[in-house]
Amino acid sequence: MASPQSLTGLTGIGLLFVWCALALGPRRRPWLVGALAFGLSWLPVSGMTLAGYIRAVSSDLSVTSMALLTCAMAPQLGASSLGSRDEWRFVFRLVATGGLFLYPMVLGLGPFDPYTLGFAPTGLLALLALTAGLAWWRRYHVCLGAIVLSVLAFRLDLLESSNLWDYLLDPWLVLYAIYDLRPWRRNVQTTCEAASRPRRALRGSSA
Amino acid sequence: MQGSEARGVRVVWLALAIAVFAAAFHRAATVRTASSFHVGERSTRSPQIAEPIFEVGFASSGGTETVHSATAIEIAGGDLRAFWYGGSREGAKDVAIYSSVLDAETDRWGPEQQVTTREETQKDLARYIKKLGNPVVARDREGRLWLFYVSVSLGGWSGSAINARMSIDDGRTWSRASRLVTSPFLNLSTLVKGPAIHYVDGLLGLPVYHELLGKFSELVRLDEDARVVGKTRLSWGHSSLQPVVVPFDGERALALMRRSGRSPPRILATETRDAGRHWTAPRPTSVSNPDAAIAALRSQDGELLLAFNDSEHDRSHLTLALSSDRGQSWKNLYVLDPPTSVVAGTTRFAYPWLIQVTNGEFHLLYTWNRERIVHVRFNREWLLLNR
Structure with missing residues (x-):
């Protein structure tokens, strides 16, 4: 077992x-x-x-990834689309920013290791609480839900890791967020829209 | 949605978020973040006169074609339990972790036994495991043994992660494996080689190293369940591996590292004066290092003992050196001979492991030609004879 x-x-x-x-x-x-x-x-x-x-x-996968995957699949399973285009872009900007801050340095670029901020993460939690408050204020419930679920999973030790970063981010999510936000992309297609037209999204075609 | 209903949903979200964050803040506040090193009692009794002891033998019996990376710990009755990995070749799927016990009374090694295999680790961790690697054994403050060992699921050693098993009966039986998460980048590329240290609050400090894009060392803090609760970087960049951390007291410690890459062929050293919260920039020592593992310990007399390959190019010699000034200078004591008469070909000494047991005797284990684990037993009197 x-x-x-x-x-x-x-x-x-x-x-x-x-x-x-x-x-x-x-x-x-x-x-x-x-x-x-x-x-x-x-x-x-x-x-x-x-x-x-x-x-x-x-x-x-991070709990954020699991939450966002579930939200992205909702329309195909008969639920209404979750999150506006602006909200998904907000989420992906957060994810991309976090990933670009975290990964280069944990791979050895420079003496500072931001991963250590996730072990006794009072500061990181304070930052997340502010972000969650902003998401609540702007009615970004997908973002708020992903944050709350990640923090709850961290509290309950639901992953092998005891570091909050691992509940918030994973490299696949960061890569997808960067891909989704790519600046050369015309006619932005949100993940929710992509989820409702999955074959085109997987081929990476723009709407 | 009705306005009042939407407001209700927002209130629920807010209440939920506040409750979850409050619980998480509470957890974060209880994480043990800083503690002093726990250093074992130094010997205060007057040394008893004993005959010099220096004996060489094999810890492994040749049951597998290749063996590598020995680690050992004292167990009940003054016996010594050693571990290593062995199989048909390095990286093969049949590589397993083996163990053998040195009986302190008879001075003979018992039969080698398989401790864990790739398949067993795979089953415990619910993920595919391709091969096993370096083991490191440690005893926690509760007296339990922990076996940390490397496994790889994809690619070479740079794709490693560390696993842990625990034993409450000195290594006769083991718990199921658990995974140490030491990196957010797919938890890739963390390995062990050096012995663990202790903190006053009961945590274990495990020296680890990374070799994916950078090659650098860290000291990972583990709680009673071997979950990573903190870590500190000992170095960064592309040139330092396989740290050995030697605490002097609660606050001060020296870490020696294998040099790698383009840095000078010398053992690298870094120091802390605040129980490992900060470490100095690594500096090359005067001691040669051909990109090879080292072993070091602080003896009961307070001196540092080092086992290393005294060469800039190869592992054809293994040398013991002593430092009386906390690693500032070293004096070579002895160059070990090959364990058997080598008729032809080269002989390679690798991956030394040093331990001093309760009776004051030292044990050195190392890999010889990847064929056998060699065991060398010596005492303080022998060291004094060679000073």
């Missing part, structure tokens, strides 16, 4: 399976497609689940 932290990690990979299936699979019965894809991620191959193989390479 996997540890609770591993279950969270595998669930994140399962969500990726669902996202891919909804984007690439048949549009009819999306709940069934999603459930099958999630089940597929737990299929054992040579003693290891498919999600376990992906997780070995991808590491665990």
Whole structure:
């Protein structure tokens, strides 16, 4: 039996399976497609689940990634679109800024290691609380929900990491945020819009 | 949505956010962030006269084609338990972590046993594991043994992560593996080689190093469940690996590092005067280093003992050196001979591990030609003879 932290990690990979299936699979019965894809991620191959193989390479997704993936899939599962175009851009700007601050230095660029700010993260939490307050003020509930869920998961130790950064960001999310915000892109297509037209979004075409 | 309903939703969001942040702030405030080093008691008794001891033997029995990276710890009864990784070749899927016990009374190594395998680690961690690597054993303040060891899921050693297993019976049985998360970048490229140190508040300090884009060293603080609760960078850039941290007292410590890359072929050193919160910029020492692992400890007499390859180019010699001034200067004591008569070919000494046990004796383990783990036992009198 996997540890609770591993279950969270595998669930994140399962969500990726669902996202891919909804984007690439048949549009009819999306709940069934999603459930099958999630089940597929737990299929054992040579003693290891498919999600376990992906997780070995991808590491665990952040809770922010899981929350945003779920929001992005909502329209395909029959719910209304979550978050306006401005809100998603706000979220991706936050993610990209955090990633560009964090990753170069943790990889050894310079003596300062910003990752240490996430172990006893009073300062980081204060910054997040301000951001959450701003999101609440501007009615950015996707952003607020992602922050609150990440902080809650950190409090409950739901990932293997005990560092708040790992609950907030992962390199895949940062890469996607940078891709989504790319300045040379014309006619910006939001992630929610992309989610409702998944095949085009996965091919990277602009709306 | 009705206006009152929307206001209600906003109030719920606000209340939820406040509650979650309050709980998280509480957790953040309880994280142990700073503590002094815990340094074992120095010997205050007058040294007893003993005969010089210097013995060489094998800790591994040749059960696997290759072995590497030994680590050892004293267990009950004064016995010594050693670990290393072995298999058909480095990086092969059959590489496992092995252990053997040196009986203090008979002075003989017991049969080597498999401690953990790639498959077992994979099952425990619920992720694919390609190969296993360096182990490091440590005892925490509660007397439990921790075995930290490297695993790789993809690529070479630069794709490593560290795993931990715990034993409450001196290494006869082990808990399931857990993963140390030491980097936010896919938790890639963290390895262990040097012995752990202790903090007064019960945390373990584990020296680690990274070798993905940069090559640099860190000191990671682990709580009672081996979860990473803090870390400090010992160096940065592209030139320092495999740190060995030697605390002198609660606040001061010296870290020695393997040099790598383009830096001068010397062991690198950095120091702290505030229990590891800050470290000086690494400086090259006078001691040669051919991009090879080193071992160091502070003896019960307070002197530093170092095992290293005294060469700028290769690992053909292993030398013991002593420092009486906390690593400012070193005096070479002894150059170890190969453990057997080498008829032809080169002989390589690698990955030394030093430990001083309760009775004052020193044990040195190292990899010889990747074929055997060599064990050298010596005492203070032998050291004095070679000064």
